[in-house]
Amino acid sequence: MTELGNENLTESSQDLLGVEDNQVSEASVFKDFYPVKPPFGFAGIQINDDTGKITYVPVEPTLNELEVQILEDLKENIIERMDIPLSVLRDESVMEGFLSEQINLAFKRFKRQVAPESEKKFIYYLMRDFLGYGKIDLMMRDPKIEDISCNGVDTPLYVWHQSFESISTNIKYSSKKELDKIVTRLAYKAGHQISVAHPIMEGTLPEGYRVHLTLDEVSKRGDTFTIRKYRTNPFTIVDLIKLGTLNSRLAAYLWVLVDNLRSIMICGATASGKTALLNSICTFINPDYKVVTIEEVRELRLHDNWIPMVTRPSFQPGVQEVNTFDLLKSSLRQRPDYLIVGEVRGEEAYTLFQSIATGHGGLCTIHADSIKSVIKRLLSRPMNIPEMMLPLMNVLIQLRRVKIGSQVSRRIVTVAEITGVPLARAAQGEEAVQVQNRFEWNVEDDSYIEKNPSDLDILLEEGEDLYSQISKIKHIPVEKLGEEQRRRETVLDWMCYKNISSYEEVADVVRNYYLNPDEVYNAARLGSSR
DSSP, X not given: OOHHHHHTSOHHHHHHHTHHHHSOOTTEEEEEEEEEETTTEEEEEEEETTTOOEEEEEEOOOOOHHHHHHHHHHHHHHHHHOOOOHHHHTOHHHHHHHHHHHHHHHHHHOSSOOOHHHHHHHHHHHHHHHTSOGGGHHHHHXXXXXXXXXXXXXXXXXXXXXXXXXXXXXXEOXXXXXXXXHHHHHHHHTTOOOOSXXXXXXXXXXXXXXXXXXXXXXXXXXXXXXXXXXXXSOOOHHHHHHHTSSXXXXXXXXXXXXXXXXXXXXXXXXXXXXXXXXXXXXXXXXXXXXXXEEESSOOOOOOSSEEEEEOBOOOSTTOOOBXXXXXXXXXXXXXXXXXXXXXXXXXXXXXXXXXXXXXOEEEEEEEOSSHHHHHHHHHSTTTOOOGGGGGGSOEEEEEEEEEETTEEEEEEEEEEEEEEOOHHHHHTTSOOOEEEEEEEEETTTTEEEEOXXXXXXSXXXXXXXXXXXXXXXXXXXXXXXXXXXXXXXXHHHHHHHTTOOSHHHHHHHHHHHHHOHHHHHHHHHHHHTO
C-alpha cells in the first residue's frame, strides 16, 4: 500500500486497520465474551490487569491494508452505479435484498481479485455501513446494552451494560466530519432534521429506541448522541420474579390491586427498571377494561382494548405541539377504565390525580430515590398536588439498583400504601401524609417481608389499609381478598415452574384466569405440586 493510498482512506476505514491491535492489550484479558451477530460480530468485556478498568470491546473481522482499500473502492463503486427505486427505499427488508444484489454485481465487475474467503467479510461491513449504524452497529444489536452515549469528538463512547453498568468502549469518532455523519444518519432514521437552527433533537429510531441528539452549537466538545434501547421482548412479571425483582406473593398482591382498579405509582432513579415493572404490571389488567396509555416514546404493550398515545414536539410555526398534559385531557373523553402515564413530571400529574378521583384507575412512574422524595415532589411545583388528594394514589413502589455479590440487580425495596391524611396534623402544618409499608426487601437474605395490617404496631390515626378500602367499596370480605391473593400466588408460582414467561403466554394465563378462575387455579395447584 503506497502512502498516497493511505491518504485516500476514510477515517472509519483507517479505524479498521487498527481493529486487530486494539482488541486486547498486553495487560488485558476478557472478563466476558459472547456472540452478538455471529459468525462475525462478538462483544467482549475487557479488564486491564494493572488498573482494573473495564472496557466494552466490539469484536469484528480484521482487515489488512489491501482489504480496507478494496472495501472503500467497493463502496464508491456501489454508490456511483446504484439507482435505487423509491419503492425499495421505503421498505428496509426489500432494501437489504436489493443491496445484496448490488454487492454481488460489484464483485463481478470489480477489477481486482476478491478472495472468496474475504467476500463474506466485505458483505458484513457493507451491510453494516449502508443499512446499519456503522461502528456502533454491534452495540445497537447487543441485547445486553441498554444505553449508548457519545460525549463529543475524539472521546470514547460509553455504554450501560446489564451486568457491568456504565463502562467505556474502545470506539470513538476521531473527527468532526465523522461524528456529523452518524448524527445526521441517526436524525434521518428517526424521521427528523437537526440543524444549526434546531440543534437539539429527540426522536425514535425504527427499532423503537429513543435517541437524543445535540450539535456543537450547544455541546462544546462536539456533537453528542444518546440512544436509550428497549427490549424487543419486554420483561414479563414471570421474568421479574425469576430475576428476584419481586416475589410471587408481592406480584399476587399487585394483581389483586390492579383487578380492583387501584392506583399505583412506581418510583426509582434512572435505569432502576421502572418501565419494565410498569409494563409487567399492565399484564394484570382485565382484558375487558379499556386502557389509554400516554408516553413520550411508545414502550408499553397491552391487550386489544387499548389506545396507545404519544406526545408530538413541534419545531415549526403553525404545527401544534402535543404534550403529556394535552393527551391526558383528551384521554378523559375516551372513557378509559385505566389511565397509564409513562412518566409524570409536571402539570399532567394534577390532571392524573383528578381523573383517579373520578373513578379511573391510574398507573404511572416517577423519578425519585425514596418514598419521602416522591411525596415531596408531588406536593411541590410544578405538580402541586393538594395534600388531601395524595391518598388517591393508593400504592407507592420503590425500585432500586442494588449490588448482590458481584452482580448489579433491580429490587423492589418498599411497597407502601398511602392510607390517609390526618386532619389534626395537617392543620398544625406537620407532614401529615400517612404511609404504611406493606412489603419490605430484606437485604440480609434477599427476601421479602410482608406486613399484614393486623400485625402493624402503628395505629392508623385516620384512614385504613387498602384491602379494607376495597372491601367497603366492592362489598368483599377482607378475608376473601387475602384468599384471592394466595390463589393468584399459586398461579404465578406455577407459571414460574412451567417457564411460562413470554408476553403472549402470560397474558393468555391472566385472560383465562379472569374467565375461569377455578379452572386455572386448580390446574396451577395440581401442576405446581408435582
